[in-house]
Every structure is written in C-alpha cells, then in structure tokens.
Amino acid sequence: MSTLKPYWAYAKATFTVGLAYRLHILFWVLSDIVQVSVLLLIWTAIFNSSSASTIQGYTLGQMMIYNLVIYMTGSFAFMRPLWDLAEDHYDGKIAMSLIKPTKYLYEVFFRNLGNNFIGNLIISLPLVTVLVGVSLTMNTGVTYTVANVGLYVVSIILALVISFFSNFLFATMIFLTDATFGMMQLNEAVIKIFSGSMIPLTFFPGWLRAIAEILPYASVYSVPTLILIGRLNGMDLWSALGLQVAWAVGLVIVTNLVWNRIIERLKVHGG
C-alpha cells in the first residue's frame, strides 16, 4: 500500500480541482439530466407505439431501470485517459514524467480516478434518487438482492480497471494522428455501440451480439448492470465475471508492454 501513496496525491489533486469549479458541477448535473431524460422519454414513446407490453423481455419500467443503472454504471467506471495523454504529449510532459520516480501510466490512472470520484459525487446521488423513485412507483419487478449488490461492487471494480486500460490502449493511437477530437469521438462511439449503454445487447442480431459481448466494453457497462438488476444468473454470471477478470489482467499486461515500447521510442527521439 505504501508504494501507492505518492499516486494518491494525483487522485487528490484532480479531485480538488474538480471541486473548485462549482458552476461546472451544476451544469454537469444538468447535462446528465438532459441526457437521461431524452433516453427515458424516448423509451416511453417506443413502448407507447408497441402493441406488446414487453419488448425483448423488458417492460417499460424494467427498461427505465436498465437505462438508469447502466448510466450509473458508466459513471462509476468512467475513465478517459485520452485527454491526459493528448495534452501531456502536446505539452511535452510525458518526457518530463520519465524523470519522476512515479510511473506515468499509473499517474494517469490515479488522475482519472480523482476525476471519477468527482463525477460520481455529482451524478450518483441524483441518479440513485431517481432509481429508487422509479423502483418504488413503477412496480417493475426488479429486486436488488444482497448477493447481486455485492457482486455488482466486485464487477464495478473490474470494470474500472478494464475501462481505464482499454481506453488508454485506444488513446495511444494519438501518437499516430493529430486528430485528437476525432479520436475522442471515435472512442465514445465505439463504447456507445458495443457496451450496451445505447440499447440492451439482446436487441442486437445474434452475430453482432456475440461480438459485442466478447469486446471489453460490454464488460465495463453491460455486465455490472445485468448483475445488479438480476438478469445474469448461474453459469452466465460466472462466465461473465470470468471474462471480466481475463480482460482486466490481459489489458493491464498488454497496455504496459505497449506503453513501454512507446516510452523507449520517446527516449530515443526525445520529446
């Protein structure tokens, strides 16, 4: 634990900076409210246009719960190292970080963690309130067992690791192009499509669903969400958790290898 100590300073710094911008926070909440409202209202309209009361195994209430939980999950596991990398690359700070006794990769991890805490402080409270409200008033039939909540926490921690390292790996592509904003958008689009945050993966045709479920993005969003709302059980549950562990371990190793090679190149060429 003592080796982690200097890294916590990075998390604390981004957390404190985040807290300082109070107006930001207000508008973050508003922005989230808009996004969640659009989602819930669209699903309401979709169910109103349907002759059946369930679509792909979801009632309207359950679909709302799904959307709220996956939004919350996305916020818990939110890690976006691309900006850090792009900015530090631009400012030449990556080269500077080589003379520090801390490792850059983990420095960025903890910076993101600090931001993540800020985000959660802001979004979780209102979201959980809405979630409880919907659960109580809409009679959705979703029950949250102690086991599911416990497994959700485990799953979220794995998701946090997968989220950071998969996005970091993606972000290393900025060394090949200057289209940073485009890369950021692309990253978001890939996440949106394959994670289940746009629509439950059961809506996909079989082959697309199979691809999506194997990719790491489903492990970040869909898996914890389905665990919490009790839609992953028995063998499916354990294999999903197993895949999460595999992705977490695999991505940590691969990202370290890739990053070390990039650093070697930086050392040779400078900058």
Next chain:
Amino acid sequence: MKHYLNIYVKFLAQHLKRMLQYRADFLIGAGSFLVIQASGILFIALVFAQIPDLNGWSLDEMIFLYGYFQLPRGLDHLLTDNIWLIPSRVRRGDIDRYLLRPINPLFQVIVERFQIEAFGELAIGIILVAYAIPRLAIVWTPITILLALVFILLGSLIYTSIKLITASIGFWVINSMPIMTTIYNIADFSKYPTTIFPKLVQALVTYFIPFAFVSFLPATALMNKADSTGILVGSIVAVSLLSLLAYRLWLKGLASYQSVGN
C-alpha cells in the same frame, strides 16, 4: 464586404491546404463522425425491428429526419466551430488580438478555423436523406428544394446563435464550456419527432431553445405533415431574435472584457 470576402477566401485556401497536408487526420476526424452517426441510426433500426412506427412516424421518415438533422448541424460545425474556443480565449486573455486588428472581431474568430471534420456529418446527412427521399411521398418542386435549402441555412444560424450566446456568457463566468455543452445537448431532442415528447419538452425546444426549428419542424413541413409557411415564418422570427440577442451579448461581453494584460 468585398474586403471580408477576400480575407475569407484567403483563409479558406490555407485551411484546405492544411487538409491536404494532413490527409490521415482529416479522414480519421471525418470518419469518427460517421461512426457516431452510425450508432444513432443503429439505435433507430434496432428499435424499429420491434415496433411498426413511432407515434405515427415510419422508419423511413425517421431516417429522413435523422439525416436532415445533420445538415444544419454540419454546416454550422464546418463554418463557425471556433466559437467553442471563446470561453477559453477569454480566460487566457487571448481576446486582445481580435480587438487590435481593424476587422470585425467575430469575423476573425469564425474565420480562424474551418472544421473540415464536419464533412463527416454532412456526408452522413446527405447519404441518409438521399436514402430516405425516394421512399417518402415528398413532391419535389423547385419551391420545396429551395425551401429545404433555406431551412438548412436558418437551422444552422440557430445553432450558431445559441453557440454564440452560451459562449459569450464566458465573459462573465470563469468557464462557460459546460453551459455550452448542456444547451448544445438539448439539440438531441430534435433528432426525434418532437411530438413524441411531453408538452413541456415540446414547448422548451420550440419557444425557448428553438432546436425544433433546426430539423423537426422543417422536416414536417417538407413531408407535408404541417403548414410550411407558418413554420418558415416562425423559423425566420426565431433566427432573427436569436441572432440579434447573440450578437448583442457578444458585443456586451467584448465591452466588459479586460485582458489579463500580457
């Protein structure tokens, strides 16, 4: 006026040279917008696999609306994207240079960037609209074509004005970026038929932050679902009021601007 046009053409030539120089960056940037829009279309397609229509709107009509939505947005994005940088320029005290030159400051801000990545948005918009049009019963006369183009222009002016209003708030608060993003996100409502939303939301995007005039109302007018004259008049009124407000706020902001003095 001619002087300004001259300057604009010179800047444009430079931007296009840059695009040719950094071809890969351009393709990635434009390609990323394609993928993002593809995700929106995927959502609509997957939903329509489950329902026959959405509140009376068919899949083809939805695709038309979604494609049409991209056109004013893409146009605004292409030409005036630099307005996004106003808040950070104010914070860093970088507005000085616009004030020093004998050219309209807003013109300088806008001309500074030509967001070529927006071609991705425009491309997907054109593709989707082109896909949907033969499937819809729109009677195309020279007047409807002209109307469609005018609506695109008015719609992009709505975007620009709202962007400028929210950016100008940056003269008085430390960073108005989050305000800009939040308001900009409200445009998402107009990717869908506004009528599927509750009355309150409909009123919000029609009368307060009039994104409904960007795509939903023009699309209904073009598809003969509503009276086009009324929508055209409404759109012109909305654009006039908004752009006037935006420009005045910008001028007021400039007047109150004090540089950090470096």
